[in-house]
Amino acid sequence: MNQPRRQRGPHRFAYDGLDRVIHEHARLSVLTSLVTHPKGLAFADLKNLCALTDGNLSRHLQVLEQAKLVSISKGFEGNRPQTLCRITPAGRKRYIEYLTVLEQVVLDAASAIKSDPGDERLGDPADA
Template structure:
């Protein structure tokens, strides 16, 4: 099977990292990107609309990939878990966003061509 590259397969979007691209993990990465000092487990759970179990599992995947650092400790007598992006996680997320931006640009350009053609043919509603 031939190897793809950006010149031969411009719509392959190989940089859409599957670890990040999953909906819940994308939400987690975005939340953590917006909070560089990190967030408490409970805050992430609320922000992303996840259950304890789902959040734990997604954080484990991100942690195993080296994207997120999870710190467990205590605040007073209560257990406290906080999460933050690693330096590599921040870089990888920015790279992912650059690829996603290109995808959106390509889709908008294609939609613009379609709209232009439909308009020229008188097929757009007025």
């Protein structure tokens, strides 16, 4: 349908599919964690996985929840409060769209780097 086949065109490197809400170090970490854990993660787990401070994670979760990318349910583990975070279907969808653009960036760059290796190489799947 709306396939952004922006291989050519005047704005080839604009990458405007890089959603600002997702394209943020901390939130990208959080979302990637959640995508790989579809059953959800507790606040503390997320905090450790993403190496974030409490306040930091809390804030980003607020943003992600407001954007309807994650759902947050508060419950209890024993008698301690426990916040469980899950990625929503919509969040998953937007994350995948974002990832597609990221892949395009990697591909654009990788091809250029391969054709002029300079002093470093990038492991490229198409290389095998």
